[in-house]
Amino acid sequence: MKPQELATLANSIRRRDLQAVFEAGAGHIGGEMSVIDILTALYFQVMSVHPENPLDPKRDRLVLSKGHTALALYVVLSERGFIRKDEISSFLQHHSRLNGHPNCVKVPGVETNTGPLGHGLPVGVGMAKAAKLNGDSWRTFVVAGDGEMQEGSNWEAIMAASHFKLDNLTLIIDHNRLQQGARLADTNNLAPLAPKLESFGWAIEEIDGHDMELICLALSLQTVTKGKPKCVIAHTNKGQGVSFMSDNVAWHHKVPNKEQYRQAMAELTDTVQ
């Protein structure tokens, strides 16, 4: 897909996500809006995945370590054909397999169960190591939140990935500068992230995490440095696409009222045109 087509698709995914949050009366709208461009690029341009055979051993793997934005992943998986599109309306409903955090046992396309933060990258390291042991060329992508990088388990995995020279592993940090309760800068500021990861032996690329062309390029195989795991620091906005949510800590998991919903939908529709 061309960058413009991807951007258009991402916008319709944002609208579906917003609708589901509004209807379910819950969700993590801010972080979903910030990560949707990245997930769209991965599933519709970068990764080799097979909805008709979701467990194909040679598939590329995506681990959504920021599992609280599961809804964004569900909508992307439904657009990609892993689950039915009309299933999104079951989000958080009684007995739905689409709960607040993704479940790999129940939802095709989900690779591992996340929710507690700091779990995705260690699992991603194991996946990448498995591919290396087999001499396979499939790639592993882990999407983590920036606040999540405060978890020590991530840094254990960062050390290991570098030591194991896992150049088939890409960590994408959704760097929206906000965590649940406050700005990172006011909590436990990790910025700047790049020199920290670089000093651990990773190849780093910093991009605008809402520019499809840049996302696709940064995640492409030709930009991998041989022998080094790669970290793409995607500078994003929490609540991207909706003026009153954007970069606003209040919208971590707030649910829009009717008026806000109408306005958000209108803004997201405008962006498409």
Added chain:
Amino acid sequence: MSTPFESAKLHDCRDAFTGVLEELGAANNDIVAVCNDSVGSSKLGNFRDMFPERLINVGIAEQNMVGVAAGLANGGKIPFVCAASPFLTGRALEQIKADVAYSETNVKLVGISSGMAYGELGPTHHSIEDFAWVRALPNVPVVAPADRIETAAAVRWAAGHKGGCFLRLSRVGVPDVLPDGHVFRLGKADILRDGGDVTIVANGVLTHRAIVAADILKERGISARVINMASVRPIDADKILQAAKETGAILSCEEHTIFGGLGSAVAEVVVDMHPVPMKRLGVPGVFAHTASANTLLDDFGMSPEAIAESGSELLKRKE
């Protein structure tokens, strides 16, 4: 008495574990070992020399160790995570819950030097909570073999089992208690001594002590049944029910706190299905004092004589 057994006949179950792991590794390229700088304490030196690529040492980082194992399993590998049990289960418990149990990954957790095997090193290095912690999770069978024979059998079973599991091994020498050729069956206990007056349920390093206790009771004219309950979850409810009905009194002994371990698991069945007098021997909810592994078991009332005495006392509570 501190060591009630002839040392020449004692075996370190780690040797049985790694022996089988090496054999399985030779037959199947997908078998890998994951460890936390624990090559020596897990006795993985031979495995490393035989399959250097397949020994994945993440360094001293237990959370990452279990997460990496889950990822390896996702990629088709059969990882055996080998680490001291207190650090494997304590430090990485959330990874065991989310990445192994809830994600249903094919990860074999091998807790080495469990219980109070580290003796004088103290409570930080004791793993007397691991049955309780891991037993609370779905999808991760909990298995504590009694000797080198059962250890070898359990490792073979684990490799073929589709899904996660927790093997709780010790480094404390134990004599053989199971017959050669023993096949491990998950959820199935073994009656090692039959008897009708009282039942002693044990596993791990306690099984041999329970057998010696039964011999002592026999001299006193008390017929004790000894059940080796390696499989703590799922537990063999049928054999517990049968023991409750036929012997009317159950004594459990374990190298674990009495809160939430083997005795608790047995009591859950007894209470639900056929209440009879029970006594749970174990560590009574304290951090242990300084002593060797075997001395600690003695000090906490689990010398063979003390187990026999508890069995004899329990009889008085029968109707």
